[in-house]
Amino acid sequence: MIVSRILVTGSADGLGRAAADSLLSAGHEVVVHARNPERAAGLDALSDRGAHVVVGDFAERDAVRRVAAELNDGKPLDAVIHNAGVWSGPAVMPVNVIAPYLVTALLRGPRRLVYLSSSSHFDGRPSTDGVDWRGGKAGSYSDSKLFVTALAAAVARLRPGVLSNAVDPGWVPTKMGGPNAPDDLELGHRTQEWLASSDDPQALTTGGYWYYGEQLEPHGSVHDEDFQDRLLRTLAEETGTVL
Structure with a gap:
């Protein structure tokens, strides 16, 4: 096995902690x-085992930039699992879309990127018109997951040397999913780990x-290059940072 250095965002609990x-x-590092x-x-139990800890509220763009700068100053990363996410409230777009976009644009080096999607992305609208990216009001979770799934596909297209994929972890019993969620928490984090670290040809x-x-077919707009380009232009204009 090749030891990789892997960032897992949003890893204080739930799927991120498990991964x-x-x-x-x-x-792995x-x-x-x-x-x-x-x-x-x-996270002391993980840092005691050798994990490095970074701190920053991904609802705040300046905090995302600070975390990215700190990571760029350290040992290079091999992979990123973009796990951080929220279900509702004004932070939906900042955390679920803006943060992974900025981390992707700013971090140097990672050759594997894994973005957490959701089956809810099938209910998303492939339009950026009227989206409140700054979190002044609650955004649509479904839209946010469609956007981040399209971001993963766009990165795969535009960065041929990078492995970029999206993962639906299922509806699992985490703080976000709730105690009665029907899917398997153990299975919920395995695919993103595999994509981030495995030398299996499929990974x-x-x-x-x-x-x-298993690889499934996403929402039809995910691989629509015109939609991908519109999304990237919008995010670049909104953040002042080009992918």
């Missing part, structure tokens, strides 16, 4: 992320939409 724990157990010092304190592919180790 970070599993990757550490497999012998892991960078974990929490949105504030209080939540970072809960060395790009531009896929994955669910529990």
